[in-house]
Amino acid sequence: xxxxxxxxxxxxxxxxxxxxxxxxxxxxxxxxxxxxxxxxxxxxxxxxxxxxxxxxxxxxxxxxxxxxxxxxxxxxxxxxxxxxxxxxxxxxxxxxxxxxxxxxxxxxxxxxxxxxxxxxxxxxxxxxxxxxxxxxxxxxxxxxxxxxxxxxxxxxxxxxxxxxxxxxxxxxxxxxxxxxxxxxxxxxxxxxxxxxxxxxxxxxxxxxxxxxxxxxxxxxxxxxxxxxxxxxxxxxxxxxxxxxxxxxxx
Numbered sequence: 001x002x003x004x005x006x007x008x009x010x011x012x013x014x015x016x017x018x019x020x021x022x023x024x025x026x027x028x029x030x031x032x033x034x035x036x037x038x039x040x041x042x043x044x045x046x047x048x049x050x051x052x053x054x055x056x057x058x059x060x061x062x063x064x065x066x067x068x069x070x071x072x073x074x075x076x077x078x079x080x081x082x083x084x085x086x087x088x089x090x091x092x093x094x095x096x097x098x099x100x101x102x103x104x105x106x107x108x109x110x111x112x113x114x115x116x117x118x119x120x121x122x123x124x125x126x127x128x129x130x131x132x133x134x135x136x137x138x139x140x141x142x143x144x145x146x147x148x149x150x151x152x153x154x155x156x157x158x159x160x161x162x163x164x165x166x167x168x169x170x171x172x173x174x175x176x177x178x179x180x181x182x183x184x185x186x187x188x189x190x191x192x193x194x195x196x197x198x199x200x201x202x203x204x205x206x207x208x209x210x211x212x213x214x215x216x217x218x219x220x221x222x223x224x225x226x227x228x229x230x231x232x233x234x235x236x237x238x239x240x241x242x243x244x245x246x247x248x249x250x
Contacts, residue, residue: 001088002029002087002088003028003029003030003088004026004083004088005090007025007159009022010100011053018050020049020100022045023046024043026041026043027041032172033173045067046076047072077108077110080101081110092121092135092136094120094186095120106192114186114187114190114192115186117185118183118188121162128169136165143168
């Protein structure tokens with residue numbers, strides 16, 4: 001199985017509130033072997049086209065000056081899509097990184113990746129190690145993975161560590177059938193705004209349909225029919241509704 005270990009760094013927590021990516025890193029793993037070389041690694045710093053808050057810079061060390069002359073996401077998007085084509089993405093806390101990636105693709109008019117297969121190592125770690133810390137640092141320590149000098153977060157470094165964590169959680173580097181974690185489509189982790197809007201509208205309509213109709217007095221009902229007949233007649237028969245008794249009475 002061809003896997004892509006992926007991580008991002010961002011300007012904040014919510015792409016729908018204007019936060020953007022400032023770094024993306026991905027590494028290819030094939031048949032449980034971490035591959036090296038340029039064609040097996042995707043890494044870019046990204047100009048987010050907005051300021052990076054100081055409190056976020058303290059986390060990943062990427063400030064405005066560092067990305068000022070870097071490409072915007074639109075300029076690397078197709079390269080990224082080509083790199084991940086046909087692979088399964090492995091992400092620690094998939095909904096976070098996918099939310100940013102899918103939002104950027106949507107904003108820039110690129111194809112949707114909602115059907116790409118994704119493995120969320122955080123969800124798997126929580127099942128495998130319940131009631132324990134399961135962030136990347138904790139998992140590295142649990143599986144005796146050398147974190148080196150990871151004082152700051154970094155997308156490429158975290159992708160490299162994630163590869164070792166994934167292999168550790170699924171039995172090591174020795175290839176064996178059935179070792180890999182089941183995957184889900186990206187749409188299971190992220191709903192794009194238009195998808196969420198449609199789902200919310202359906203939920204709202206369903207709730208309205210379950211409500212009982214308010215009581216209507218007979219004289220109110222007759223007044224309503226009279227007004228409907230009048231509108232139908234004065235519109236020259238062009239009323240938008242099609243009620244047989246109103247049509248016959250006009």
